[in-house]
Amino acid sequence: MRCALETQGLAKLYGHRLALADCTLTIPTGHVAALVGPNGAGKTTLLHLAVGLLAPTRGAIRVLGESPARGARQLAQLGFVAQETPLYEDMSVADHLRFGGSLNPSWDRELAERRVDQIGLDRAQRAGALSGGQRAQLALTLAIAKRPQLLILDEPVARLDPLARREFLQQLMEAVAEQGLSVILSSHLVSDLERVCDYLVILVSSRVQLAGEIDSLLDSHRQLTGPRPGPWGLPEGQEVIEATHTDRQSTLLVRTDGPILDPNWGVDRIGLEDLVLAYMRRAGRSAAHSPMASTVDP
Amino acid sequence: MIDFHLDTRSGVAPYLQLVHQVRDALRLGLLTPGDQLPTVKSVAGRLAINPNTVLKAYRELEHGGLVAARPGVGTFVTGRLTHASPAAHEGLRRELLVWLGEARASGLDDESIEALFRECHWSTQAEGAA
Numbered sequence: 001m002r003c004a005l006e007t008q009g010l011a012k013l014y015g016h017r018l019a020l021a022d023c024t025l026t027i028p029t030g031h032v033a034a035l036v037g038p039n040g041a042g043k044t045t046l047l048h049l050a051v052g053l054l055a056p057t058r059g060a061i062r063v064l065g066e067s068p069a070r071g072a073r074q075l076a077q078l079g080f081v082a083q084e085t086p087l088y089e090d091m092s093v094a095d096h097l098r099f100g101g102s103l104n105p106s107w108d109r110e111l112a113e114r115r116v117d118q119i120g121l122d123r124a125q126r127a128g129a130l131s132g133g134q135r136a137q138l139a140l141t142l143a144i145a146k147r148p149q150l151l152i153l154d155e156p157v158a159r160l161d162p163l164a165r166r167e168f169l170q171q172l173m174e175a176v177a178e179q180g181l182s183v184i185l186s187s188h189l190v191s192d193l194e195r196v197c198d199y200l201v202i203l204v205s206s207r208v209q210l211a212g213e214i215d216s217l218l219d220s221h222r223q224l225t226g227p228r229p230g231p232w233g234l235p236e237g238q239e240v241i242e243a244t245h246t247d248r249q250s251t252l253l254v255r256t257d258g259p260i261l262d263p264n265w266g267v268d269r270i271g272l273e274d275l276v277l278a279y280m281r282r283a284g285r286s287a288a289h290s291p292m293a294s295t296v297d298p
Numbered sequence: 299m300i301d302f303h304l305d306t307r308s309g310v311a312p313y314l315q316l317v318h319q320v321r322d323a324l325r326l327g328l329l330t331p332g333d334q335l336p337t338v339k340s341v342a343g344r345l346a347i348n349p350n351t352v353l354k355a356y357r358e359l360e361h362g363g364l365v366a367a368r369p370g371v372g373t374f375v376t377g378r379l380t381h382a383s384p385a386a387h388e389g390l391r392r393e394l395l396v397w398l399g400e401a402r403a404s405g406l407d408d409e410s411i412e413a414l415f416r417e418c419h420w421s422t423q424a425e426g427a428a
Binding site for chain 1: 304306309311312313338339342343344345346347348349350351352354
């Protein structure tokens with residue numbers, strides 16, 4: 001299996017500050033993968049390492065099977081949109097397209113022009129005068145028109161209003177369908193991810209808490225509700241990710257491989273957002289107690 | 299051509315929502331053999347959903363013998379889910395509308411109407427199975 005991104009014990013120090021510590025993960029190609037986690041989890045550092053803007057302090061990282069930014073060929077396979085969607089403020093939209101064309105040997109001019117028409121950008125407009133949504137769309141167009149195999153987006157929609165966010169994701173999904181791109185995008189907005197992503201990596205304090213194809217992750221988790229554990233206790237053979245109790249009722253999130261037949265529990269599927277939040281809370285709790293802290297408090 | 303929509307709060311997996319919408323359209327006669335489904339690219343672009351989700355839905359429908367993919371051309375409806383003629387459909391629909399009018403006139407609210415329908419539906423299914 002070819003990997004879009006593969007890291008082993010990856011670490012990055014800024015002076016004495018550890019921005020990423022011992023991070024090991026694998027993201028296969030052919031997916032739109034979401035990298036989610038709280039601020040400070042190391043998402044941006046990881047993505048900057050992947051595109052070669054940073055060099056690792058320790059550990060190994062491979063992007064599309066090679067070390068990041070190893071020569072022009074490797075760079076041509078990667079599209080990257082940074083968090084601030086950096087553009088040249090005084091250059092026009094048309095200038096950006098010309099500039100992109102002159103820098104990238106694989107530049108698809110027809111694709112770039114078609115996308116600019118689709119988005120409805122005025123080619124004479126200065127980048128500095130574009131709205132947030134238009135900036136994001138232009139940055140995405142520049143990244144896609146170089147015809148990369150892997151597109152890396154750092155918090156692409158975090159600062160967009162709901163309409164601009166939807167339009168951005170529409171353009172992104174159309175490009176994925178058309179070009180068969182792999183995408184890795186970081187986000188702390190979980191609500192959009194269920195539509196656009198099919199692979200999930202939850203990163204908290206540099207550690208992968210959960211990774212896999214979203215459909216199978218949702219199939220293998222269930223929310224159980226029942227009277228507060230009486231004589232029968234917790235269901236057997238399930239890994240309890242999170243348990244909350246009122247004086248009468250217990251609600252559990254469990255990871256399970258088979259059906260739950262225990263009649264004492266009501267069984268429901270769980271949505272992606274609740275799943276992500278539960279794993280983030282669990283990581284927060286175990287960090288707060290000790291590295292070996294138990295995750296279940298029955 | 300069918301127009302898909304997505305309800306992300308329903309708890310139903312997005313690909314299954316697409317499958318259900320095609321099946322419903324087939325049942326209601328809105329889609330018939332020979333009709334083309336929208337391309338994966340256009341569904342992904344319009345709904346802002348992962349193209350793999352659309353592909354998964356189309357594969358599931360293909361597996362059920364309802365559609366067939368013609369490489370490079372598109373995905374086309376090949377099966378039917380309705381056996382009754384459209385005329386029979388229309389008659390039943392009219393009778394149901396009359397019935398719904400009577401139910402409301404008798405003071406039933408929407409939830410009571412749905413509960414009553416489900417209960418009758420189950421009891422006739424149970425009779426069929428016995």
